[in-house]
Amino acid sequence: MVGRNGTGLLGRALMIQGTGSDVGKSMLVAGLCRAARRRGLSVAPFKPQNMSNNAAVTGDGGEIGRAQALQAMACGLEPLTDMNPVLLKPETDVGAQIILQGRRIASASARGYGDLKPTLMAAVMESFQRLKSAHDLVIVEGAGSPAEINLRAGDIANMGFAREADLPVVLAGDIDRGGVIAQIVGTQAVIDPADAALVAGFLVNKFRGDVSLFDEGYRFIADRTGWRGFGVLPWFANAWKLPAEDALSLHAPKREHGFHIVCLALSRIANFDDLDPLLQEPGVRVTMLGPGRALPGDADLVILPGTKSTRGDLAFLRAQGWHLDLTAHHRRGGHILGICGGYQMLGRVVADPDGIEGPAGETEGLGLLEIETVMTPEKRLCEVEAVHRASGVPFRGYEIHIGQSDGPDRARPFATVAEAAEGAISADGRVEGSYLHGMFRDDRFRAAWLGRFGVAASGLVHGEAVERTLDALADHMEAHLDVGGLLGLAR
Template sequence: MARALMFQGTGSSVGKSVLVAGLARVLTRRGLRVRPFKPQNMSNNAAVTADGGEIGRAQALQARACGVPPTVDMNPVLLKPQSDVGAQLVVRGKVQRAFQAKEYASIKPTLMPEVLDAFYGLADQADIVLVEGAGSASEINLRAHDIANMGFAQAADMDVVLVGDIDRGGVIASLVGTKTVCDKKDSNRIKGFIVNRMRGDPSLFADGMDFIADRTGWEALGLVPYCDAVRALPAEDAADLQTVSKRGARVRVVVPHMPCIANFDDLDPVNAMPAVDLLIVESGQSLPVCDLVILPGSKATISDLKFFRNQGWDVDLVGHVRRKGAVLGICGGYQMLGQLISDPDGVEGSMTETAGLGLLDVTTCLTSDKQLIEVEGLLLPENVPVSGYEIHMGRTTGAACERPFASIVGQNEGACSADGRIWGTYLHGVLSNGAARQALLNRIGLDTGSLRDHVEDVEEALDSWADHLEKHVDIGALLALARVVKRS
């Protein structure tokens, strides 16, 4: 019979996602059938599954760590923010509708049966299910009808390991405070804790680990030093986007950070290259002189385009193009590059149409049906293999489509400008392909030589991260906490 253990955090971005991925690789290498599960995720970083749906990108990474294809049951409820107070609801991989945050409180109770059904389906395939919570375990304002953290742990009758991040400070207070804040029935579910991202001498926090254990009664399961390999793994939250200026870099790539940026792991393969300086430009800053500007995907193309203009980035981009700089627009970024974006059905809100940036002779009509598909083809005109996935609403047409970015099953995909310096595509993951990334960087004057596919870097990072966790986490104690799954 399958067992299960849940990992919750003292807050967002404490490292739960990559911790579960690393532990999944550890246990998979020990011969166990491992499956990842996250009842509810809020992220615009999504992956397309083989069964034709979408889930959080983090669960796709965790599935890779388990050596299995991602499925919609690994993340049955996905919330994709479209504004500060609204999001699109995806259930078992399929879009339901958009809603305001207050509405969701009334929707949650109807979702628990779907969440449990997905969980039990995974348990039928596994020796152990590693469950990831969302946000903070101590968000008592969201506890009613919760499906993401303690609400799910109670419904599925499983124990919890709490994860804290020492790098951000206050980890003792956040761990001990969670026990204080949570209802006793919930805090009794927590059996152990892990302190993540320790920098410096771990022995300096030995007293801290003892203090937390004494105050909470929880088992100290590990103090995990910071591991550089994690940087090669896809981040789940846009807040985790990090770029570091590299000494000796030969080209600069600039990415404007828009509020509803989506599938930003498209940037990881470029950011990982020593020869490339990738700079994320925040609001209030100008787009600096560079070789390539990438406009990434967006969950709300029209509102992000308005934000782009309000920053003055449209003027900066025109200057960049005049200097013969290159531009790559991916998905929503591709739509922005065109002449017009229309939204006759109000897919993104009340604005029915807006002028695009006018750099590609195409127009986009947003539609309520969503394209979710994995694809393979050729990057043009180099005719090198390219693969990726499409996850978008809308159809783009126009004269520039006669100069396609790629050929997919013999059909034109994307568009290019007449001078060959501006490229638009719906293909997420295009930069993960070594040959395609090499070809695109060669276009801007960077002789890279042969590049390998980014997935190889991810696999190496997962193995290195798993090796690291083997040394610093009591894996045997973790397994002992995993309860047998019993259907309610």
């Protein structure tokens, strides 16, 4: 068959699975997508099931995992809900919100989701077939590991999906965490033989140092499993420039000087890729502050990021003593910005009378903004055009939240959207809140916003920087992996 670009591919697919979480599957798929696109293929990403609070708003009015939005960018496509039909957004340690084809359908415990999971395969396959019929190639990303055999019944994320769609699978191992030989050989040992028959090969990711030192280990894996090896990929140093699934998984190079922004790593942190453009600003130093650590005294600005559980993370924040740190920081003349759930936390009260995010009730906020928030069932999910009130600079962002906030500080809005006030600013001007995500991706706004704090404009064009990094990733993979062989597996 001849594909849409005369390539010989037509509606084919392959799947990248991993020996565990955070082995680099998302990055590998993004790089393969860019490599396939540069070969003239019409290619699309697909992840049947993702678990992440880092979501992207899609052009068709839904939400998907941010990693799939990045992979869409690698393909030259706008993100669509079909690219990630099942998205799980953790709300507690044992429960999550379930998003199906872009829309919330339920909240469930882990056990409850296990019962629901088999009913979702039809929708997953529907989304997959739509993408497959529209493109030469679909590159599928697994979730977690197929070695989690306790989750195999009703599986839609790994081998259950691969069997249903009859896909060749390539297994990626992470040598940086150690034990990669056992990771790959052990996966073959524990999975069902019929599942193992779908595995067409393996690759090793995140190698640091002299790759030849692993030659013997690489041969052992190939000999022991009988699987084809597609190469060893050295550590990609610029991976931090691409949005990550985990807020703490990738870090920019540490800077000793510059305008110091500290972001609180909340337990249910969401849409933390808001920080990505700031990480690349040469005049800015960003610290992601983990639990148990005190707020640095030299912080210029503290960001309270989005969260999937505003009241739950208010309790988490207080447990760290950060409420006291924030009060002291503000008293010293420091600035604070709350985004989405972080904005809600800054107010006097967060009320959830219907128990939408957890047990019904209300929680005292930080009291740094004169607003009150009430959680409501309706979820606001849209891209917006806004104007920053302080600078007059227009910018694009998106909303993805439940709850409505109001109070005296809303008379000093952060921005205007369709001529309506958005967000709030304290009377002293040092505490700001907004529901708008993605604002720092807008280069002109970011420069104006940082300029208010005396940070010189760097000229960074963030979108172009991400595109260059995707190209560099594809080059890196082409140099060290058998990319042609990988793409040739698709069927």
